[in-house]
Amino acid sequence: MILLPVLALVIGFSIPFLFKTGPITNFYGLYIGVACLAGLDSVLGGIRSGLEGKFHNDVFVTGFIANVIIALFLAWLGDQIGLDLFLVAVLVMGGRIYTNLSLIRRFVLTKWKDTQERTRLKEQQAQQAQSNG
C-alpha cells in the first residue's frame, strides 16, 4: 500500500520529461524547492495517518495546499524583507518529515513483527494439535 504513493511520485517526476518542459528556469524554481518540501511533508503525513487509520480526505487535501502556499509565502516574504524566512519552513517541515518517517517505520515494523508472531503461534497450535491427536 505504501508502494503506490512511491510509484506515483516516480511517475509524477517523469511526466515533465514526457512533455519536455523540464525544470523551471526563472527564480520561481527556488520557491518551488520550498514548496516541494511542504508537499513531501504532507504526503508523508497522509501516509502516516492512513496507516494509523485516522485519515480524513478533506484534512489531507487542505493541509497539502495550505502547507505549500504557506511555504511559498514565507519564502517570498523572506526575499522581500531580507530575512531567510524560508528556513522556518525548512526547519518545521524537515522536523515533521523525520517524525512522520519514524512513525511510519514503527508502524510497518510492528505490523511485520505481528505477522511473524501470528505465524509462529499458528505453527505452535498446529504442532499441539498434532501431538494431541
Place this chain on the structure above:
Amino acid sequence: MNPFLSRLSGQNSWVVPVSIMALILGVMLNFAWITSTTRDDRLKRVTTGMADRLRTGGLDMIGEYSKMQEAMSALQKKVTQLENSMGSSDKESKMLNENLQEAKLFAGLVPVQGQGVKIVLSDAKSGDMTTEDVIIHDADVLKVVNELHAAHAEAISVNGHRVIARSSFRCVGPVIHVDNIPVASPITIIAIGNMEALFGGLNLPGGVLDEIRQTSPDMVSIEKLKSVHIEAYGGPTKTEFAIPVTAKSTEGSTEGKGE
C-alpha cells in the same frame, strides 16, 4: 466485485488521494530540480554559502568544454594550413606568413612541442590539516606560473589549458578557475623551455615550491621532460576595446600624458 477496488476503498481509502498528491509532488520536484541549464540562473538567487554547494554539484561542463576545445584546435590547424598554402604563392606573402606564424607561436595559438618540465601540485594528504596551507590555492598556481615565466618558459599549460598573456587564475569556492575553466587538485603544470633553467628556477631555496614543500613535501612533484606537447589556446581571442595604434593616429594622442 473487483478485489482491487475493495482494497482501495474502506479502510485503505487514503491510498488514492495520497498517491495523487505524490504525483503532483513528483512534478514539482522535477520543476525544482537543478540542472546545468538552470544552475547559473538559480545561483543569482541564493546566498554565497549555498552557491558554493550548487557549483560543486556537478562539473559536467568540463566534458562539454573539452569537446569544444577539440573542435577549436581542429579549426586552428585548418587556419594554419590555409595560411601556409596562401603564403607559398609568392615571396611577399611568404614573408608575411612567416611573420604571422611567429606571432601566433608567441600568442600561444599553435600547439607546440619541446623540452620542459612537469609540475604536479596536489592537496596535502598528511601533516597538520588544521591550516589553510594544505590546499593548493589559486595563488600557488599563479606563483608557479610566474616563476616559470621568469625562467623564460616559452609555453605553459595548466591542467591542459594553455596559459596566454591574458590568462587569469581565480579561486571560486573549492575550485580554481583558469580562464573561467574550473580545475581542481591535482594541478598539472607543463612548461616548455630550457628544462635545466626551469627546474633550477622553481627549486630555488626559499622559492615558490620550497614554500609549499615546507607545509608538506608530498604536495609538489616536479620532473624534467625531454619532449612534451602543449595544446594551443582554445578560448576566445576577440578584442573589443583595444584598437591598434597606427603611425597616423599616434600624433595628437594623449598617450603617456596621464590625463
